[in-house]
Amino acid sequence: MLASTAAMAAESCRAPVPHGPVQAAVPVYTMGPVGWVRKADGRTWIEIDKRYQPALLGVDALQSIWVLYWFDRNDTPERRAILQVHPRRNPENPLRGVFATRAPVRPNLIALSPVRVLSVRENVIEIDSIDAFPGTPVLDLKP
Amino acid sequence: MLASTAAMAAESCRAPVPHGPVQAAVPVYTMGPVGWVRKADGRTWIEIDKRYQPALLGVDALQSIWVLYWFDRNDTPERRAILQVHPRRNPENPLRGVFATRAPVRPNLIALSPVRVLSVRENVIEIDSIDAFPGTPVLDLKP
Numbered sequence: 001m002l003a004s005t006a007a008m009a010a011e012s013c014r015a016p017v018p019h020g021p022v023q024a025a026v027p028v029y030t031m032g033p034v035g036w037v038r039k040a041d042g043r044t045w046i047e048i049d050k051r052y053q054p055a056l057l058g059v060d061a062l063q064s065i066w067v068l069y070w071f072d073r074n075d076t077p078e079r080r081a082i083l084q085v086h087p088r089r090n091p092e093n094p095l096r097g098v099f100a101t102r103a104p105v106r107p108n109l110i111a112l113s114p115v116r117v118l119s120v121r122e123n124v125i126e127i128d129s130i131d132a133f134p135g136t137p138v139l140d141l142k143p
Numbered sequence: 144m145l146a147s148t149a150a151m152a153a154e155s156c157r158a159p160v161p162h163g164p165v166q167a168a169v170p171v172y173t174m175g176p177v178g179w180v181r182k183a184d185g186r187t188w189i190e191i192d193k194r195y196q197p198a199l200l201g202v203d204a205l206q207s208i209w210v211l212y213w214f215d216r217n218d219t220p221e222r223r224a225i226l227q228v229h230p231r232r233n234p235e236n237p238l239r240g241v242f243a244t245r246a247p248v249r250p251n252l253i254a255l256s257p258v259r260v261l262s263v264r265e266n267v268i269e270i271d272s273i274d275a276f277p278g279t280p281v282l283d284l285k286p
Contacts, residue, residue: 100201
């Protein structure tokens with residue numbers, strides 16, 4: 001019986017770990033953007049993918065939310081392998097592990113920012129501000 | 144020239160989006176566990192994968208950290224398609240969008256909890272407690 005293309009694709013997404021008696025397969029978790037950071041004319045908003053608009057029900061009642069987004073500009077194997085940094089890119093700051101910093105290079109490129117909710121209209125959440133480039137993919141919102 | 148297995152695997156990880164004039168390809172972001180939640184004898188700790196131990200430098204100086212982890216038990220297409228829930232699984236609570244709740248079903252299954260750091264020894268961070276099953280994969284730590 002032939003495996004479906006989708007099944008093969010899913011199978012290929014398991015990390016290509018060398019087989020051996022000691023090393024276990026490392027799982028891979030996949031995510032897609034649920035929206036994007038937008039900025040124009042001094043305003044900042046999150047445009048939620050229309051598919052996910054039902055997930056916004058009740059967000060308008062919240063004063064603030066956590067925005068989880070992806071440092072997509074650093075999504076290279078080299079940058080994701082960086083485990084220690086000089087905080088704020090200042091070589092005079094002593095080296096710190098990325099888990100002790102908010103550096104935008106880390107094994108899993110998740111960013112976390114609290115924002116104020118100004119309004120929610122259809123699939124658009126206007127917020128006060130966020131330290132992310134326009135076009136940055138948003139992964140999740142939480143109260 | 145033949146593509147390498149790794150290159151083919153990476154290619155297969157692009158979402159299998161139907162081709163067409165209107166629909167753009169949806170990017171896929173991949174993550175792996177950097178550690179796991181452990182619980183035994185009334186103690187709770189995070190075991191960091193030895194590969195990532197250098198990323199802990201300085202965590203011992205923090206009183207508390209954010210733990211980002213993956214709701215791995217809900218990682219099915221069906222559960223990730225749930226966009227509205229009755230909070231706390233109580234049908235008397237009115238439906239809310241998952242972005243307005245902390246529900247463990249959401250498009251991207253990221254969980255976020257603040258924890259107190261009790262100690263850091265080698266690749267083990269002892270913490271006060273966390274509302275996650277033992278064995279839960281940890282994605283990131285942040286101050």
